[in-house]
Amino acid sequence: MSLKHPEGRAQVSATTRTGPRFTILVGGLVMLGQFAIGTYLPAFGSLSTALSASPAQVQQSLTAYMLPFGLMMLWHGAISDAIGRRRSVLAGLALFALGSLVCSAASQIETLYAGRIMQGLSAGVGAVVGRAMVRDVASGATAQRQLALVGMLFALAPALAPVCGGWLLAWADWRSIFLFLALLSAGLLWACWRWLPETLPPPERHVLHPIRLAQAYGNVLSHRSFVLLALANAGVNMAIYVYVLGAPNFVTQHLGLNAQSFAWLFVPIVVGLLSGSLALFRLAGRVSPWKTIALGHIVMFGAASVNLSLGVFHAPALPWTVIALPWFAFGMMLTQPSLQLLALDCAPARRGLAASCYLTFQQVGNALLSAVVMPLLAVSLTRMALGMLSIQCIGALLAYLALRSMDRSQPLSGDPPSYQSDDLR
Template structure:
């Protein structure tokens, strides 16, 4: 069975929504969750780390397991575990059980994200793969804008627990969509062994590759330049900009608009501009946004108008680069794309865990500090990318 392009696009984008919905929907409800679970702000902030660390760890395994047993089965099992984890969060009587639910969400949420990337490379090559990756990113990018707005409405109208019941429903729908729509894209003849020796050799080859590691770091650090604002959203928007729990869209709608437009440009550039040119253009746009952000933070007082637009420009530049950088990394290991996607996701989410649990709280006290966080993230990303250029090659 051949799935129509539009249906495949919508399904892969939908599978990616679990990640941002698991993080962004409950950010506006932080004050309500703190009160409901009798938790401190720092304890609740650590629920982000409780999610992101196991999310990062399982990134190493989702793709490798799908290389052995097939893509479809891994996606369905992952969503089923996510349903149970979300129910635990929704019914948790204290912060400790809430952490446990978040850990289980982290262990399962990445299955669709990672395996979805491998599905793209199973079905498409070259320009077609870049276009689909860009289109998936473009459609998926709507979810970070919707998630916090929906979470704020649910927390205000019903309860913060309704947010996690909603996540259960989303995961159940994804199970049904995957079962009905998605064919198995990895033939049995192309599957890899799960024998420890074979796995160890694969991980050693991928994680021992300096250009692969540098490409993954370039993506993760690029992303971290604006992710610090997402992870600091309750403080950034409520304390610094004076907004309310239902006004998180002032940040998320603009940055998602930037992501959608950047992904659309990336898709248009496929076949028109070579990969290096696309990436160079993206870094130039992001650097301009970074400098504007730094200047405005020192020149003008905190407000939506002086703090948000340049973050939008940054996400635009980032989204021009990410599809090309992602495919460039996966194409280094054409016979282990699932494992390569796992390793790529592991590195990215490990960086995101550090940003959520360590870096963002250190920058909360000032919007200027957040602006410098963007500077460090982008400059480190560019350095990693330049290192990857020197030794890039296809391994097998």
């Protein structure tokens, strides 16, 4: 379907707002970055042996992925605003597949780093552009429901990725994990080439002019409400990532399980993510985004407090060590889609660039967590639980400050956004 037709935009909107194919494709694009992290976590020990690298060097392969992932977030959206969503997605998937093949052929740790950098440079295109595409074709409660459905698919990744990695490691070796990622991205590339529509017609695109681009970034990054919403989202995401990034220590050291037992951590989390997405889907249009954000933080605070209490007063044992995590994930999924929708409505004419900036905060936060904070937290369950609670409280404070900076007198709607006194056009 071509958007050159004068009614192309309307045709895309009508087809994709309720189309399961569009939702599945966007969900797959958003999932890819999670698979690039989770699938190879069970192989850390094998990578250390095969590449003659220390555990710390293997751990830094996460940073080699996450730093370029976070930094490229600033560009994926701006590029898609200029050349279109579809072209950006196809180019990113091709580079990710190539990076996965480089990782699979690595014989030394430096080659693995190179492949992971290629993956990091490209994996974020789905997370940024996919979310912008949802907002291109839907608004208000409809967009909130669409993001909740995408969230349900995204929620499967943290559970499926390490489980798939563990199975592949048992069946073959660590190289099979990166070959799997290459096949997965190639399959997505074909599906998007075949079925993904263009949601940003040429008249609505922006030229990649350096001065105009710098001005656009400056406008977005100086928008108080947008920055607070992005930081609040980053805080929520970093809180759950204490356990995602600390999974090897959590599962194999603290719980004493093997590499095929990552499901004990990730399945409870994914159950909470799925349940939270379903709850948000049903609440959209009946409860305001700010109320879902507040409710989500109440649930997360309660879950993180229980988790810390169990870490202090109870020896590591299943199921008690993981019993609070699905509740935290439930609250997170009540919060994140609403934060995202409110943030993108701050810049209706630059949704791609705004999505880039929004997710850059999130991914740079995760990279800093991986490189700086996790070595301090991963040594004990109590520290991990305390880290989760502390980061969540910071996120709640930032969300409250964002609330104070915005006008909530009108309901969330499409273009123009509700916050007309302070939007970016």
